[in-house]
Amino acid sequence: MARAWLFGDDLDTDQMVPGRYAPFMVGQDKFHTYAFCDARPDFAKTVKPGDVLVGGENFGCGSSREYAPAALKKHGIGGIVAKSFARIFFRNCVNLGIPVLESGDAAALVRDGDDVSLDIAHGVLHTPRGDATLRPLAPFAREILAAGGVVAYLREHGDFPAVR
Amino acid sequence: MPGPTLAELILSRVSGREVRAGDLVIAPLSRVMVHDSVIDAVMAGMKQLGKEKVWDTSRVCVFVDHAAPAPTPVVADSHRVLREWVRGQGIAAFYDAGEGVCHQIMVEEGYCEPGTVIVGSDSHSNSYGAAGAFGAGMGATDIAVALALGRTWLRVPESIKVTFGGKPRRGVTMKDAIMRVVREIGTDGARYACVEFHGAGDLPQGDRITLAGMTTEMGAKAGIVVGTPEAPEWLRPAPDAVYVREVSVDLAALEPQIAIPPRVDQVSDVSEASGIPIDVVFLGSCTNGRVADMRQAAEILRGRRIDPRVRLEVVPASRRQFEDAMADGTLGKLSAAGAVVGTSGCGPCLGRTGGVLAGDEVCFSTANRNYMGRMGSAKASIYLGSPYVAAVVALTGVIDDPRPYLEASDAQFDALVAQRRAERGERGAASARSGDRSRQLLATMPARSAPFVTGIEQED
Numbered sequence: 001m002a003r004a005w006l007f008g009d010d011l012d013t014d015q016m017v018p019g020r021y022a023p024f025m026v027g028q029d030k031f032h033t034y035a036f037c038d039a040r041p042d043f044a045k046t047v048k049p050g051d052v053l054v055g056g057e058n059f060g061c062g063s064s065r066e067y068a069p070a071a072l073k074k075h076g077i078g079g080i081v082a083k084s085f086a087r088i089f090f091r092n093c094v095n096l097g098i099p100v101l102e103s104g105d106a107a108a109l110v111r112d113g114d115d116v117s118l119d120i121a122h123g124v125l126h127t128p129r130g131d132a133t134l135r136p137l138a139p140f141a142r143e144i145l146a147a148g149g150v151v152a153y154l155r156e157h158g159d160f161p162a163v164r
Numbered sequence: 165m166p167g168p169t170l171a172e173l174i175l176s177r178v179s180g181r182e183v184r185a186g187d188l189v190i191a192p193l194s195r196v197m198v199h200d201s202v203i204d205a206v207m208a209g210m211k212q213l214g215k216e217k218v219w220d221t222s223r224v225c226v227f228v229d230h231a232a233p234a235p236t237p238v239v240a241d242s243h244r245v246l247r248e249w250v251r252g253q254g255i256a257a258f259y260d261a262g263e264g265v266c267h268q269i270m271v272e273e274g275y276c277e278p279g280t281v282i283v284g285s286d287s288h289s290n291s292y293g294a295a296g297a298f299g300a301g302m303g304a305t306d307i308a309v310a311l312a313l314g315r316t317w318l319r320v321p322e323s324i325k326v327t328f329g330g331k332p333r334r335g336v337t338m339k340d341a342i343m344r345v346v347r348e349i350g351t352d353g354a355r356y357a358c359v360e361f362h363g364a365g366d367l368p369q370g371d372r373i374t375l376a377g378m379t380t381e382m383g384a385k386a387g388i389v390v391g392t393p394e395a396p397e398w399l400r401p402a403p404d405a406v407y408v409r410e411v412s413v414d415l416a417a418l419e420p421q422i423a424i425p426p427r428v429d430q431v432s433d434v435s436e437a438s439g440i441p442i443d444v445v446f447l448g449s450c451t452n453g454r455v456a457d458m459r460q461a462a463e464i465l466r467g468r469r470i471d472p473r474v475r476l477e478v479v480p481a482s483r484r485q486f487e488d489a490m491a492d493g494t495l496g497k498l499s500a501a502g503a504v505v506g507t508s509g510c511g512p513c514l515g516r517t518g519g520v521l522a523g524d525e526v527c528f529s530t531a532n533r534n535y536m537g538r539m540g541s542a543k544a545s546i547y548l549g550s551p552y553v554a555a556v557v558a559l560t561g562v563i564d565d566p567r568p569y570l571e572a573s574d575a576q577f578d579a580l581v582a583q584r585r586a587e588r589g590e591r592g593a594a595s596a597r598s599g600d601r602s603r604q605l606l607a608t609m610p611a612r613s614a615p616f617v618t619g620i621e622q623e624d
């Protein structure tokens with residue numbers, strides 16, 4: 001089981017990692033310790049690998065900074081489930097190998113701190129109040145995520161997965 | 165299947181199969197644009213990929229524009245690394261500090277072939293739609309992959325159709341038109357989408373850059389102008405293409421528009437904002453830093469000096485725009501009026517160099533973003549608008565409708581300027597009074613769904 005971290009609509013990347021804690025300001029080994037430092041000061045200290053972030057509309061809007069999702073990856077989060085994602089954030093997550101899954105009902109079912117389990121293969125998020133349905137990922141995105149991100153995929157295969 | 169939108173048409177053509185919104189494509193790229201503020205991360209990405217060389221040196225354009233010339237030793241070091249990288253790669257299309265803003269040069273030098281896909285390391289890469297190209301901004305890893313492979317993955321976007329009709333009245337510009345559209349659509353109303361502009365193909369190239377570039381402020385993936393002079397005949401959306409939304413703007417009825425800090429989509433007619441005192445005016449950026457924009461400002465100024473309480477910073481968008489504005493005397497006029505003319509490039513647009521804002525200062529900018537902290541201190545505030553309004557602000561110290569100034573006789577003009585200056589009151593009062601006015605204005609506007617975000621896909 002994993003802990004669910006619940007967020008609202010329009011969560012912007014400045015809240016994930018404020019610009020003043022960018023890797024070039026605080027170092028590659030430190031910036032993730034500032035994840036949500038203003039919005040959720042408990043996050044970086046208590047988040048566990050496999051934990052799931054659940055959000056509303058437009059998750060990850062704001063700055064295109066890749067170090068925001070990179071910080072979440074460093075904490076080993078299991079995935080992000082939201083009603084919708086901001087465009088560049090969605091790309092950055094796929095490229096970094098962070099599962100990003102759209103779900104119409106997850107945000108309403110989940111309470112912050114719930115024990116949840118993310119079953120990407122079957123397209124569900126199990127929650128104490130029932131299962132939330134996840135929109136299936138395109139095979140292309142699944143292959144990149146399985147490899148751990150676009151860099152890992154390309155190192156292995158030399159080219160993008162086939163688009164089907 | 166209904167016919168294609170412009171985005172669907174371009175992405176079908178480059179990927180070699182018929183695609184529609186929602187499909188994924190692997191798109192071969194005609195260009196990749198990289199600029200100084202992300203080069204370290206891009207180089208690191210290529211190293212991780214195990215690719216030392218870009219896929220085609222003739223298709224990569226590199227710019228030093230975001231913090232140029234280097235304001236600090238750290239930035240100077242990063243520029244040096246960038247120059248060595250460019251030399252090592254053998255990339256010819258390299259534009260060093262002072263050549264201008266990446267997007268302006270990409271379009272004006274003809275790098276944006278219509279009907280092709282271009283990605284850039286900057287959120288305003290949507291600007292390439294000014295020539296009829298599908299331009300999209302991306303993060304460092306995406307750009308590293310694009311440089312290594314010459315291809316990228318894209319989800320084919322839905323499209324929003326924006327139609328312009330009529331001719332704007334004197335003193336009203338396409339900047340006002342696009343701000344009217346942003347007012348309608350909101351900062352994330354075009355998220356994932358391509359904004360397709362109809363009725364704008366015949367406009368000057370600069371106006372088309374203003375339109376396409378500001379689609380970024382609505383969260384769009386791309387913004388493309390239909391029927392540009394550069395575009396071949398086949399590059400037309402089908403009459404039965406499907407749009408998720410349609411917006412039309414009657415240019416003939418359009419008033420000058422003002423965006424109220426700190427949101428680009430909190431837009432009002434200039435009449436509602438008149439009298440707001442301003443400390444600094446910025447005339448420049450990829451949105452409004454061209455010779456046509458500088459001419460509009462000079463037309464308002466009529467050889468008068470700007471208000472002594474205001475600083476006017478003019479930054480040409482490129483060397484070509486700078487030289488054209490020198491050649492026809494426009495820059496001379498602006499300088500004689502008291503403007504500070506900066507190095508062609510981004511200037512203070514993103515608050516890194518060239519006259520950044522102090523705490524509590526109020527700026528009127530012709531650029532495209534007014535988020536908190538965008539141009540310097542997070543306590544400063546930024547209004548956005550056209551070059552005409554910017555010049556009126558520089559002249560009087562307050563926001564005002566530019567049209568009476570354009571129509572007035574010389575005597576009326578001087579009386580109007582004197583009256584506005586007198587109304588502005590004492591130096592130092594600008595910030596407090598502007599704050600009250602902008603709060604009043606915001607209170608009268610319909611609330612936007614999203615909270616104030618600190619930046620939509622902002623470069624950093």
Ligand code: SF4
Pocket residue numbers: 230265266267286288449450451509510513514531532623
């Ligand atoms: S928006 Fe400003 S910082 Fe960004 S490219 Fe244009 S001029 Fe430069």
